[in-house]
Each structure stands twice: as C-alpha cells, then as structure tokens.
Amino acid sequence: MIGAAPLFSLWAEPLAVHALVLDPAPRMISLPAPERRFPTLTRTHPGAVMFERMIHDLWGLEALGAEDGRPLLDHGRWPVLNPLSGRPVRHAAPPPQPEFLTAWGEGVRQFPIGPVPPDIEEPLHWRLHLLGEAVLRAEAQPGFAHKGTLGLMLGKSARAAARFPARLAGDATVAHSLAFARAAEAALGVTVPPRAAALRRAMLEAERAAVLLLGVSRLAEAAGAPQLCARAALLREAMLRACFGAFGHRLMMDRVLPGGVAQDIAPEGLPMLLGAMAAIGRDWPWLLRAAKALAARLAGMGIARPEPGVVAGGIPARAAGLAWDARADDELPPRAAVLDSADAAARLWLMLAECDDALRLLRLALDDVSPGMASAQASSALSAPVPGVAGTGFALVEAARGPVLCWLRLDEAGLIAQAWLHDPSWGHLPMLETALAGAELHDAPVIRASIPISASGMDL
Amino acid sequence: MRLIRNALRPLSNPAPEPDARDVEELAARLNAVARARLGRALAIRHVGAGGCNGCELELLATRNLVLALQRFGLGFVDNPRQADILLVTGPLTRNMVEALARTRALLPEPSFIMAVGDCAVDGGVFKGSYAVEGGVQQALAPDLAVPGCPPSPTQILSGLLSLLAVQE
Numbered sequence: 001m002i003g004a005a006p007l008f009s010l011w012a013e014p015l016a017v018h019a020l021v022l023d024p025a026p027r028m029i030s031l032p033a034p035e036r037r038f039p040t041l042t043r044t045h046p047g048a049v050m051f052e053r054m055i056h057d058l059w060g061l062e063a064l065g066a067e068d069g070r071p072l073l074d075h076g077r078w079p080v081l082n083p084l085s086g087r088p089v090r091h092a093a094p095p096p097q098p099e100f101l102t103a104w105g106e107g108v109r110q111f112p113i114g115p116v117p118p119d120i121e122e123p124l125h126w127r128l129h130l131l132g133e134a135v136l137r138a139e140a141q142p143g144f145a146h147k148g149t150l151g152l153m154l155g156k157s158a159r160a161a162a163r164f165p166a167r168l169a170g171d172a173t174v175a176h177s178l179a180f181a182r183a184a185e186a187a188l189g190v191t192v193p194p195r196a197a198a199l200r201r202a203m204l205e206a207e208r209a210a211v212l213l214l215g216v217s218r219l220a221e222a223a224g225a226p227q228l229c230a231r232a233a234l235l236r237e238a239m240l241r242a243c244f245g246a247f248g249h250r251l252m253m254d255r256v257l258p259g260g261v262a263q264d265i266a267p268e269g270l271p272m273l274l275g276a277m278a279a280i281g282r283d284w285p286w287l288l289r290a291a292k293a294l295a296a297r298l299a300g301m302g303i304a305r306p307e308p309g310v311v312a313g314g315i316p317a318r319a320a321g322l323a324w325d326a327r328a329d330d331e332l333p334p335r336a337a338v339l340d341s342a343d344a345a346a347r348l349w350l351m352l353a354e355c356d357d358a359l360r361l362l363r364l365a366l367d368d369v370s371p372g373m374a375s376a377q378a379s380s381a382l383s384a385p386v387p388g389v390a391g392t393g394f395a396l397v398e399a400a401r402g403p404v405l406c407w408l409r410l411d412e413a414g415l416i417a418q419a420w421l422h423d424p425s426w427g428h429l430p431m432l433e434t435a436l437a438g439a440e441l442h443d444a445p446v447i448r449a450s451i452p453i454s455a456s457g458m459d460l
Numbered sequence: 461m462r463l464i465r466n467a468l469r470p471l472s473n474p475a476p477e478p479d480a481r482d483v484e485e486l487a488a489r490l491n492a493v494a495r496a497r498l499g500r501a502l503a504i505r506h507v508g509a510g511g512c513n514g515c516e517l518e519l520l521a522t523r524n525l526v527l528a529l530q531r532f533g534l535g536f537v538d539n540p541r542q543a544d545i546l547l548v549t550g551p552l553t554r555n556m557v558e559a560l561a562r563t564r565a566l567l568p569e570p571s572f573i574m575a576v577g578d579c580a581v582d583g584g585v586f587k588g589s590y591a592v593e594g595g596v597q598q599a600l601a602p603d604l605a606v607p608g609c610p611p612s613p614t615q616i617l618s619g620l621l622s623l624l625a626v627q628e
C-alpha cells in the first residue's frame with residue numbers, strides 16, 4: 001500500500017484508512033476498507049502498531065495480520081464501542097484488566113507509575129520492568145485523557161469546531177489551531193489575508209519559544225539543576241504575560257480561526273513582546289553556560305531513535321540526525337540544526353537552539369505586523385469569509401514538540417464529515433519507551449523530561 | 461462551611477494580568493491563612509483528569525511563581541496521604557474515574573477538593589462527549605470551582621485563598 005516511504009501518521013474513516021507518508025514531500029495515501037478490514041502495515045512499518053490499535057478502538061477497522069491487537073485508547077469504560085465507526089455499539093461490560101507486554105527472567109519485577117503520576121502531570125500509566133535498578137522494558141498505556149475530541153467535531157462548521165483542535169494539547173494550541181485552519185482553508189479554497197498570516201506566524205513562534213523554555217525548565221528540574229529550572233520558568237512567564245498583553249490570552253487559545261485570526265495584536269502588546277524577548281536575550285549567555293554544565297551530565301543518556309518505518313519529526317528526531325521540519329518550505333524557513341547523538345544532551349541543545357530561532361522568526365513576523373498597527377484594521381484584513389461548501393484538505397504545522405497534522409472532509413454544507421488530528425506524541429511516545437529501556441531507574445525522570453509528550457494530544 | 465460552587469464565576473471574565481507585587485501579596489496572605497487554619501504549610505495533590513494540559517501548564521506557572529517568591533506556605537506533594545487539597549483539572553474522562561476515586565480515598569480528613577478550569581467545573585467544551593463524565597462534580601463534591609480556560613495563576617492563587625478563608 002505505501003511501499004517503502006516512511007510513515008508519519010495513520011488514521012481512518014468508517015470505510016477507509018489514510019496514511020501520510022514522507023516521499024520525501026508529505027503525501028497522503030488512502031486505502032478503501034469496504035469489509036472494515038485492511039492489511040496491517042506493521043510488516044513493513046513496525047512503528048505503525050499504535051496507530052492500528054487506535055484505529056480499531058475508534059473506527060472499528062481491523063488490521064489483518066497484526067500481531068498486537070490490544071486496545072490502546074479504549075479501556076472498556078466508554079458507553080459505546082468504536083465511537084467513530086458510524087454505527088457505534090452500546091457497551092456495558094465491566095472494564096477488563098489492561099494487558100502489558102512482559103519481560104521474563106529471574107529477579108525481574110514490575111514497577112507501575114500512574115495514571116496519576118508524581119508532580120503536576122497529565123494522566124499516563126507506565127509499566128517498567130526492572131532488574132535491580134536497570135529498566136529492561138518500559139511500556140506506556142495512553143488513553144486516560146481520551147475526551148472524544150474527533151467525535152465532538154463532526155457535524156459542526158469549521159468555525160464552530162475550531163475550539164476542539166485548540167484544546168487537543170495545551171502546549172500546542174496555536175499549532176493545532178493553525179493546522180486545523182489551514183486544512184479547512186485548503187478544503188474550501190480560502191486565502192488568508194497577509195496581515196492575518198503574519199499574526200499567525202507571530203503567535204506560532206511565540207508559542208514555540210514559551211514551550212521550549214518550559215521544556216528546558218522541566219528538564220533542568222528533573223536533572224537537579226534548580227537555577228536553570230527557575231530562570232527558564234521565569235522567562236517563560238515573561239513570554240506568557242506578553243502574549244496576554246498582545247493577544248488577550250496567555251496560551252493564545254482560540255486566536256487562530258479558519259479564514260484568519262480572531263483579533264489583531266493589541267498596540268500595547270507589541271512593546272511587551274519585545275520586552276520579553278529582550279529579557280530572554282539578556283539572559284541567553286547565562287542560560288547557555290548553565291545548559292553546557294547540564295549537558296555534560298546528560299551526554300549519552302536516553303538514546304532515542306525513531307521506530308523503524310516511521311518519521312516522528314520534532315526535536316527528538318532532529319537530535320537523531322533526521323532533518324525534517326514542517327516549516328522547511330515556508331517563506332521564512334527555520335535555521336534548524338540537526339545533531340545525531342540522539343541523547344538527552346542533544347535534545348537540550350536543540351530546545352535552546354530552536355527557542356533562539358523562534359525568537360528570530362517572531363521578530364521577523366512582528367516586523368510585518370507593526371506597520372499596520374497605527375490604523376485600526378478592517379476585519380477583512382484579519383479574516384477571509386469561509387464558504388459552506390464541500391472539500392477535503394490536510395495541513396502540517398511544526399509545533400514546539402514536532403509536526404502536527406490535521407485532515408478534514410467537509411460535506412456540501414461545509415460541515416465536518418470526517419476529521420483527524422495528529423499530535424507528535426504518536427511518534428515520540430515509542431521513542432521515549434526505547435530511550436527508557438536500558439536506563440537506570442533514577443535517570444528515568446530525566447529521560448522522560450527530555451522527550452516531552454502530550455498525553456491529551458495522543459489520547460484525542 | 462462549604463463554599464458555594466462557582467462562587468468565583470465572575471473571574472472567568474478575562475481579568476487583567478497582575479504584576480508580580482499582586483501575586484506576592486496573594487502568596488503571603490495565603491501563607492498566613494494556611495498557617496492560621498491548618499497550623500502548617502498547605503499541601504496540594506494535583507490529579508489531571510484528562511484535560512488538554514492547559515490547566516497543568518498554568519498550575520506549573522503558579523507553582524513556579526510561588527517558588528520564585530520564596531513563599532513556603534504552599535506546596536505540591538506527590539503523596540496524597542500528605543495532602544490537604546485535592547486539586548483536579550480536566551473534564552473527568554471515563555478512563556480516569558477509577559484513578560480519581562482511588563486517589564481521593566487516600567487523602568486524610570479534613571481535606572478539600574478544588575476543581576480548576578472549565579473542564580473540571582462541568583466538562584467545559586467536552587460536555588456531552590461519550591468519553592467524559594462532565595466535570596469533577598460527577599464523582600466528587602468540589603468545595604471550590606475555579607473556572608477559566610485555563611484560569612491564570614492569579615485566579616488559581618486567589619481560589620486557594622478563598623477556599624481557606626471560609627473554612628472554620
């Protein structure tokens with residue numbers, strides 16, 4: 001079906017399966033599944049396994065020949081089976097015990113963590129198999145944050161459904177909203193006004209900088225570098241306050257809509273953003289010195305490479321020598337660095353490098369935004385009309401953690417008939433499992449923090 | 461005395477962001493009230509009941525602010541047995557019902573339950589989905605609801621303060 005091209009995402013609708021591959025450009029391949037079955041991709045693309053388990057849970061399509069048929073998101077607690085299949089079946093049986101893969105051997109013990117993990121975290125369950133203090137196998141059980149997001153989008157107009165992608169993953173609300181908006185615009189043939197496009201770029205890069213600062217902060221915290229943790233957190237806070245001043249919301253939720261943006265930048269917000277960026281710039285040499293000391297301790301820790309046949313994207317992949325960035329074809333592409341030691345140290349360096357680059361791109365976007373600041377903008381400068389017609393489209397956007405994807409099929413009235421939202425956690429969770437296997441137990445929280453995951457993003 | 465649910469409703473309107481002094485004052489008052497009421501620091505156990513992570517991000521910001529201000533009256537703990545407050549975010553997905561109940565059962569009495577964010581209050585935008593219960597109240601009776609999507613660190617801190625201020 002998809003040949004040798006590496007797989008980025010796999011999803012379905014009631015009678016078809018869709019894949020997005022990199023060939024090397026992103027390309028969609030569809031396979032009909034009239035009997036509600038399709039041949040498993042795992043023979044050629046072992047990394048497809050989690051997608052196939054999810055497709056069975058949500059759409060009820062069976063991957064023929066797959067070895068791992070365990071449910072993934074469905075823990076047996078929903079009132080229906082296969083909620084997106086178009087013919088969901090009522091379900092009332094008591095939930096089964098989750099099954100985990102096993103690791104055999106003398107002295108091997110199991111160590112569960114979650115689904116209420118320590119600290120302030122999203123729900124995720126881990127099963128570690130330990131021999132002494134060494135982790136032999138780490139397996140994550142997602143699904144605890146499954147909210148039925150895709151189902152809630154169906155039957156709504158693109159404008160009305162925009163609040164759902166905005167709430168798929170709080171640390172990528174701009175990115176998921178933008179992918180959703182661009183998919184709808186591609187489906188409906190809408191061109192976004194230039195000012196709205198510049199504001200979108202500004203918000204996307206502001207989100208990236210703030211999220212990467214949080215990533216550095218959490219990694220530093222887990223690795224016992226409290227000063228770096230605190231400094232990065234304060235700089236993030238400065239960015240969030242500036243975003244509130246500029247766009248009226250600290251995380252910029254619901255600011256990107258199909259057709260354009262919800263509002264213009266507030267005049268007093270521009271100096272706030274520039275001020276926060278200047279504060280980061282002043283602290284940058286200090287951050288780099290602190291990160292250098294930390295990186296020395298992280299070297300060789302948590303080696304992670306993408307699963308065979310899968311492109312995960314994002315910092316974990318760029319730290320493992322794979323250069324893809326969904327912004328590469330933008331008018332102002334990123335200066336993405338690529339490292340290949342694939343360890344926690346490489347991921348820390350890329351968090352910092354990409355934060356620095358995000359601030360450069362943010363400055364460029366603000367240069368495009370500021371000339372129009374003096375005059376109140378007509379709403380036509382901020383948003384184009386979104387017609388109610390049929391269409392299909394997809395879009396990829398590079399979020400701070402990696403590429404997000406949205407695919408939409410709209411009916412004749414312009415209402416959403418089918419939808420898919422891909423969070424980079426699909427690629428990163430298996431990488432994190434690999435990185436944890438072979439580690440020492442006390443390094444596990446550090447490795448975990450070096451590959452940020454959005455449980456909600458993956459759980460849908 | 462129990463705070464009436466949604467007592468903080470007006471705060472869901474976008475409040476102006478505070479400057480650091482407001483937060484500092486809030487944290488100091490919180491610290492004093494916690495010590496007066498409980499005789500010690502205030503320990504919070506967070507449970508993420510399946511939100512989008514926006515509320516967790518603002519909880520982290522709250523914690524970092526309080527740490528940066530060098531206040532010690534407020535802390536997040538990992539062990540629910542040491543917690544005074546169970547702070548729940550997220551719409552309470554069906555897949556989290558059992559885990560939330562188990563965590564709740566571990567808290568000593570008296571303890572308080574706080575629902576933070578629109579999702580935790582009543583399911584927020586996810587209300588009506590097959591996969592969510594529609595807020596913490598479907599399983600537990602929250603003593604306080606802090607709406608907002610997500611609420612800001614100041615709103616979360618003032619929620620904590622009002623929770624303590626009315627407990628006798």
Ligand code: SF4
Binds near residue numbers: 170510
């Ligand atoms: S209330 Fe809003 S920010 Fe908080 S978890 Fe729900 S959707 Fe996310």
